[in-house]
Amino acid sequence: MSHANAVSFTILAASFLIVTVIGFAAARWRPAEDPMQLNEWGLGGRGFGTFVSWFLLGGDLYTAYTFIAVPALVYATGAAGFYALSYTIMVFPIVFVFGPRLWSVARARGYVTPAEFVRGRYGSQGLGLAVTLTGILATMPYIALQLVGIESVLAVLGVGSRSGNALVRDLPLIIAFIILAAYTYLAGLRAPALIAFVKDTLIYVTVIVAIIYIPGRLGGWGHIFGAASAHLKTVNPATGKPFGSLVVLPAGEWAYATLALGSALALFIYPHAVTGVFASRRRDVIRRNAAMLPAYSLVLGLIALLGYMARATPAVNAGVAAGGGNVQLSVPLLFQHMFPAWFAGIGYSAIVIGALVPAAIMSIAAANLFTRNIYKEFFRPRATPAQETRVARLASLVMKVGALGFALELNKTFSINLQLLGGIWILQTFPAVVISLYTRWFHRFALIIGWAVGMAYGTIQAYQTPGGGQQHFGASTAPVFGHATYIAITAVLINLVVAGGLTLIFRATGLRDGYDETRPADYCADSAPAPAAEADARSTVTAAP
Amino acid sequence: MAQPAASGRKPVTRGVVTILLIVAIGGALVVPIYARSLPKLGDFPFFYWYQLVWVPVVAVACWLCYVLLRTKPAPAARSRNSGSRNSGAANGGGLQK
Numbered sequence: 001m002s003h004a005n006a007v008s009f010t011i012l013a014a015s016f017l018i019v020t021v022i023g024f025a026a027a028r029w030r031p032a033e034d035p036m037q038l039n040e041w042g043l044g045g046r047g048f049g050t051f052v053s054w055f056l057l058g059g060d061l062y063t064a065y066t067f068i069a070v071p072a073l074v075y076a077t078g079a080a081g082f083y084a085l086s087y088t089i090m091v092f093p094i095v096f097v098f099g100p101r102l103w104s105v106a107r108a109r110g111y112v113t114p115a116e117f118v119r120g121r122y123g124s125q126g127l128g129l130a131v132t133l134t135g136i137l138a139t140m141p142y143i144a145l146q147l148v149g150i151e152s153v154l155a156v157l158g159v160g161s162r163s164g165n166a167l168v169r170d171l172p173l174i175i176a177f178i179i180l181a182a183y184t185y186l187a188g189l190r191a192p193a194l195i196a197f198v199k200d201t202l203i204y205v206t207v208i209v210a211i212i213y214i215p216g217r218l219g220g221w222g223h224i225f226g227a228a229s230a231h232l233k234t235v236n237p238a239t240g241k242p243f244g245s246l247v248v249l250p251a252g253e254w255a256y257a258t259l260a261l262g263s264a265l266a267l268f269i270y271p272h273a274v275t276g277v278f279a280s281r282r283r284d285v286i287r288r289n290a291a292m293l294p295a296y297s298l299v300l301g302l303i304a305l306l307g308y309m310a311r312a313t314p315a316v317n318a319g320v321a322a323g324g325g326n327v328q329l330s331v332p333l334l335f336q337h338m339f340p341a342w343f344a345g346i347g348y349s350a351i352v353i354g355a356l357v358p359a360a361i362m363s364i365a366a367a368n369l370f371t372r373n374i375y376k377e378f379f380r381p382r383a384t385p386a387q388e389t390r391v392a393r394l395a396s397l398v399m400k401v402g403a404l405g406f407a408l409e410l411n412k413t414f415s416i417n418l419q420l421l422g423g424i425w426i427l428q429t430f431p432a433v434v435i436s437l438y439t440r441w442f443h444r445f446a447l448i449i450g451w452a453v454g455m456a457y458g459t460i461q462a463y464q465t466p467g468g469g470q471q472h473f474g475a476s477t478a479p480v481f482g483h484a485t486y487i488a489i490t491a492v493l494i495n496l497v498v499a500g501g502l503t504l505i506f507r508a509t510g511l512r513d514g515y516d517e518t519r520p521a522d523y524c525a526d527s528a529p530a531p532a533a534e535a536d537a538r539s540t541v542t543a544a545p
Numbered sequence: 546m547a548q549p550a551a552s553g554r555k556p557v558t559r560g561v562v563t564i565l566l567i568v569a570i571g572g573a574l575v576v577p578i579y580a581r582s583l584p585k586l587g588d589f590p591f592f593y594w595y596q597l598v599w600v601p602v603v604a605v606a607c608w609l610c611y612v613l614l615r616t617k618p619a620p621a622a623r624s625r626n627s628g629s630r631n632s633g634a635a636n637g638g639g640l641q642k
Contacts, residue, residue, distance in 0.1 A: 079592060082592070082593070082596065085596050085597075085600075086573040086574070086576075086596060089569075089572075089596070089599055089600055089603050090569075090570050090573045090574060092603060092604075092607055093566040093569040093570050093603060093607060096566065096607050096610060096611075097566065220588065221587065221588035222588040225589075225590065246582065246590060246592075247580055247581060247582045247590060247591075248576060248592065253576040253580055256576050256580075257574055257575070257576045260574065261574055284611075284615065287610070287611040287614065288608075288611055290607045290611070291604050291605075291607035291608035291611055294600050294603055295604070297600045298600045298601070301593075301597050301600065302597075305593070
């Protein structure tokens with residue numbers, strides 16, 4: 001390790017230490033009367049107001065995907081990678097519409113996970129299980145993506161030996177993950193919520209400095225866009241086509257739009273995003289945050305531009321080539337070559353902590369799913385809240401081990417495909433989770449079969465798509481009627497058509513419907529005293545003073 | 546699904562909110578609007594500065610919708626004395642399966 005890297009690493013290690021202390025201390029933040037309630041461990045007591053929620057959701061939704069995967073894609077392919085900005089623009093008007101209804105029904109009925117809502121809405125254990133398994137499955141590659149982000153920083157720093165033994169090579173990553181697992185186990189959602197303050201501060205500082213300082217060193221934005229454009233025009237020897245373009249070409253517009261829309265529809269049905277939403281204190285918090293969270297989207301847009309800055313830095317291009325063409329290294333390398341060592345350390349801390357926070361929330365969300373929808377539903381219907389909490393804590397450890405395996409084993413040419421694969425799966429629960437908030441027209445069995453068809457189609461299609469030097473799972477778009485389309489969108493449309501058609505058949509044959517335990521008023525419930533207009537709403541929802 | 550959860554709101558309000566949200570989403574979804582390099586803003590091709598500018602536009606649109614749909618005038622003031630973090634009702638409310 002060079003002297004400069006040693007300085008950066010010291011800063012990174014210090015930040016990690018501070019965050020670890022905060023993580024353990026979080027167990028005493030806003031202490032609960034009874035911490036052995038799943039509401040407390042898994043949802044932070046459902047008590048976060050607008051301010052804390054803004055940090056928590058920002059820390060939750062903007063992950064290593066934002067800091068590593070998106071700029072890497074922009075670095076390699078140019079404008080096509082900017083779909084992520086379009087996606088994070090669209091996601092907030094979308095959650096503005098359905099987020100409050102989902103929050104209300106969960107609050108009114110005590111649901112901790114989206115799968116519990118689906119189960120209650122349709123009286124169907126099978127449908128609840130389908131949503132649960134999909135949530136856990138889709139979360140795994142997303143956590144793995146966080147680890148890839150941490151790995152890329154460690155690789156640039158030269159941490160870890162070049163040993164052939166994976167356990168030795170990835171030891172720093174494994175240690176970091178064990179510590180993360182320990183404070184998540186202890187403090188639950190309070191740990192990432194409190195650490196999110198540190199994370200978001202580091203991110204904003206790093207991005208603002210980068211966006212002001214680096215272009216000056218590189219000869220201005222004109223030079224940056226020029227260098228990127230020159231690279232993107234050159235022909236990729238592997239495909240015989242140019243690497244990309246500076247503006248999306250007409251042939252790429254459909255892929256751009258469907259990737260953005262599919263990702264936007266998927267984001268807020270991911271278990272970790274729902275966990276962040278359910279942790280809000282009041283219904284209004286979600287709508288206010290839909291207006292305030294775009295501040296992070298702006299940051300995402302600026303971070304995406306770091307991909308072009310990396311392209312305009314010859315030392316970064318050399319470093320990526322030396323790393324076996326691993327474009328995930330482009331942003332850490334950019335920090336290494338552009339910033340003084342200490343500030344590069346701040347930037348690395350931002351990336352690493354920026355990956356730890358969502359990884360913690362994702363494992364909590366998956367643990368909540370397991371506890372409420374598998375353990376309690378199928379094994380221990382009479383489990384006490386304390387038993388639930390214990391099981392959830394253990395499950396969060398198991399989830400992390402699973403994700404670690406995912407990350408250490410999987411090919412990471414384009415880590416973004418991990419997230420896009422998760423998106424294909426989770427979007428298949430959209431009809432059951434989101435459309436059900438408005439109508440119960442679909443028959444429960446039709447939804448299950450539609451889900452199964454969508455999952456099968458999406459997985460097979462993704463498996464068959466080569467790209468990035470891989471035979472399988474190489475890309476997330478596949479042609480439909482001559483247009484490259486995000487597989488998630490095609491799959492969910494097939495899902496809806498199947499579910500719709502079967503619903504008509506099942507209704508005609510009089511197949512029995514499940515019992516809906518929710519009431520119309522649940523969908524507008526709030527935790528504050530209900531106004532006169534909603535006086536007939538279930539007043540029991542009103543929280544104790 | 547583009548029906549905001551605004552039971553009891555005036556149709557005009559709901560219409561305005563729906564239009565605002567559709568425009569906000571459409572401005573990002575309809576890629577041909579911004580898949581061009583001119584006019585430039587400084588050295589930024591249109592493709593980039595349009596999307597970066599659209600972010601605050603959407604934020605303002607969402608805030609307007611929030612204000613239009615808000616049922617209670619001052620939620621911030623009330624929350625302070627309610628102290629309702631620990632949701633006993635939510636805990637026990639719906640768990641009898």
